[in-house]
Amino acid sequence: MLCYNIYSGDTIALPMRFFMPRASAVSADFPQRGHDHSACGSHALLEAEAVCRSRQVKLTDLRRKVLETIWEDHAPMGAYDILAKLNAEGERNAPMAVYRALDFLIENGLVHRLSSLNAYIGCRHPGRSHSGQFLICSQCNIVAEITSEAVSKTVARAATSRGFKPSGEIVEVMGLCPHCRGN
Amino acid sequence: MLCYNIYSGDTIALPMRFFMPRASAVSADFPQRGHDHSACGSHALLEAEAVCRSRQVKLTDLRRKVLETIWEDHAPMGAYDILAKLNAEGERNAPMAVYRALDFLIENGLVHRLSSLNAYIGCRHPGRSHSGQFLICSQCNIVAEITSEAVSKTVARAATSRGFKPSGEIVEVMGLCPHCRGN
DNA sequence: GTCATAAATGTTATGTTATAACATCTATTC
DNA sequence: GAATAGATGTTATAACATAACATTTATGAC
The missing domain is CATH 1.10.10.10 (Winged helix-like DNA-binding domain superfamily/Winged helix DNA-binding domain)
Known part of the structure; x- marks a missing residue:
């Protein structure tokens, strides 16, 4: 089947056995400029x-x-x-x-x-319960939500090793997105 | 010399060659209840x-x-x-x-x-430029500022691996501090 | 169906956090 | 002591969020 990746902007031929609408529709972290x-x-x-x-x-x-x-x-x-x-x-x-x-x-x-x-x-990624981690572009304001196990585990470890019992976390990173860092 | 740790509450004998006021005064992440x-x-x-x-x-x-x-x-x-x-x-x-x-x-x-x-x-830890990482107790409201290299590195890696150029970050963990988790 | 209930929404007022814009004062340098 | 930059004073308002209570709408029991 033909599959349009709304983030990367590619149209790709995808064997039917690999059809995973969610993964294909939401693949890259930063959406392509001008995507639909x-x-x-x-x-x-x-x-x-x-x-x-x-x-x-x-x-x-x-x-x-x-x-x-x-x-x-x-x-x-x-x-x-x-x-x-x-x-x-x-x-x-x-x-x-x-x-x-x-x-x-x-x-x-x-x-x-x-x-x-x-x-x-x-x-x-709705449904999964999670506190998100966010990359916030200070130039174009676009935000990517990422889900890094490494980050959540490291943060949890840092907290518990100090005797703290974490129940929620906020991770927000400011900076330049892939599109803007070029400018 | 005798040294009073305002966070742990201990008084300790400290050989003069180890005298580091800053480290002794600000050692534990969560201050002792009732410290001076x-x-x-x-x-x-x-x-x-x-x-x-x-x-x-x-x-x-x-x-x-x-x-x-x-x-x-x-x-x-x-x-x-x-x-x-x-x-x-x-x-x-x-x-x-x-x-x-x-x-x-x-x-x-x-x-x-x-x-x-x-x-x-x-x-x-003033002087050092840093975005802090914070453990916020939702019961007693006490906040510990920590500086975990592991956390900052992991967050930076997660960001850069996605093509993002980080310039600042916020890490705030909500939960229970060592004193309150016992209650 | 209609009654009782819970859930959702409507409405008004207000609380809380933060900044804009411009005037005045103070310290510093020459 | 005049010029300047930095700090503070003052007034007004913007931006973000919730309290409290009234009304409407959905749902289930009967």
């Missing part, structure tokens, strides 16, 4: 549906709209940005509505909050 | 003087007072908490004053900001 981003959003929405179904929680209209809005960009979005987009077509949502939807989405592993930016971003 | 905390503050102030002298920047009255206030506690302090303490005796400082002092102190490596808490804490 709507695909990211619809992919994420499908995953969100599945997650909510299996967790028996409700992806209501409002929550879905907030999630869609977040996925309009690979750069993180502030709560009030989301609000503005929601209300752009005349709706009259209040900040509370957005924050509540965000709480729900974060609780269910569909969205992450970036503490260093007070902003929110769609989760790239 | 004023010693932490005065120690930090002395170090701050030295750092500012060597960097040829001015530790003005206001900046010193902010730093002292931060060191009144091992738990991180919000900017407006600091403001309230400064103004407790009738002064009329504005938020700007505190934020400007904090900017200075952070720039010169004397204070860290904890993104996950929007709060500030005195740096335990």
Whole structure:
């Protein structure tokens, strides 16, 4: 089958026995410039549906709209940005509505909050419970979510070796993404 | 010589050739309950003087007072908490004053900001330029600043292996400190 | 179906954190 | 002592987030 990798931008021939939509759709950490981003959003929405179904929680209209809005960009979005987009077509949502939807989405592993930016971003591997690790480009604002076992293990070890019992962690790295470091 | 470790609470006999005030004063990551905390503050102030002298920047009255206030506690302090303490005796400082002092102190490596808490804490190893790694107790709010080479290297490796050029990082671990995990 | 309940959303107000913009003062250098 | 840079003062407002309570909507028991 032909398979379009929305991150790398390649179209590749993929033997059917290797068909793994998730892995192919979400392979590179940094999306290709000019990729078909709507695909990211619809992919994420499908995953969100599945997650909510299996967790028996409700992806209501409002929550879905907030999630869609977040996925309009690979750069993180502030709560009030989301609000503005929601209300752009005349709706009259209040900040509370957005924050509540965000709480729900974060609780269910569909969205992450970036503490260093007070902003929110769609989760790239929903379902798995995890605190993400983020690479934040200070030039173009794109954020890559990575999941490095090495990082989480090393951090956990550093904490426990000091008698600390970790229950959650934040790892946010600022710097230049592959696209911007060239400039 | 006799040496009092303000963190562990021990008094130890230390051969003069091993006299390293900094290491002895700041050894354990989590301070002992009930230690003489004023010693932490005065120690930090002395170090701050030295750092500012060597960097040829001015530790003005206001900046010193902010730093002292931060060191009144091992738990991180919000900017407006600091403001309230400064103004407790009738002064009329504005938020700007505190934020400007904090900017200075952070720039010169004397204070860290904890993104996950929007709060500030005195740096335990000033002078060395570093982004700290923090263990934050969610029960007693005490924060330990650690400096794990393993963590920083692993994080840097994870970033660069993805084509990212890191310039700064945030590592904040939430959990229970040695004192609280027993309860 | 309708009643009771829980869940979600609506609404208003306010709390908390941080910065912009410009005026004034102070220290330093020549 | 005039010029300058750095620090602080002052006022206003931006940006981010939650409290508290009212109303609506979904769900299950009967």
